[in-house]
Amino acid sequence: MKLSMEADKIREELLQELFTVRRNLELSAIENQELSIEKTQDYLKQINHLHCSLSQLSDRLFPSYLQDNFPLAIASLLERWIFSHPYLDFHISMPFSWRYESAEYSLIVLNALEELFVITLPELLTPTSINISLQQKHTLAQLVVKITHPDISMLLPYSSLIELDYLCKTFRILTSGKLFYRRNKCAVAYYFYW
Secondary structure: OHHHHHHHHHHHHHHHHHHHHHHHHHHHHHHOOOOOHHHHHHHHHHHHHHHHHHHHHHHHHOOOOOOOOHHHHHHHHHHHHHHHOOOEEEEEEOOOOOOOOOHHHHHHHHHHHHHHHHHHOOOOOOOEEEEEEEEEEOOEEEEEEEEEOOOHHHHHHHOOOHHHHHHHHHHHHHHOOEEEEEEEOOEEEEEEEO
């Protein structure tokens, strides 16, 4: 709830104030000839950069659509990873609609998914295939992340990290669900149930 309140504050106060400052600067450049066009453009670039940064921070803290569209929240997270890690080949299977669940649970799952990526995806330039599927099985939600490396030696250090065990235990405690993984040849599959 605290993250949600912080994200809302950024969206509703800071971003709005920043928009007002930008608009006032634009208007003052038209009315005041002493303010050079170049200087105004520099100010506008800085304000636009600040606006983008605040917007991204707000979405990282608590995506605005998390409560209404969990698959879209996952897609947004994956978009950041695709952009920052172009060697990763993502294959995504998501439903168009999703059951209602509390934003807190959705945020926990989303954060656990991101933490899984941080722990398991090496900073090497090795092509890696990642299959992600989200589906509902009766009353349980299931998120499966299958990571396939071309070289089995790449999987060994990442499938036995103590951080993975901590993540599994934390997920179980916070959601009353399960997170476990299985290794198979050149792939590791991570199963989230909640």
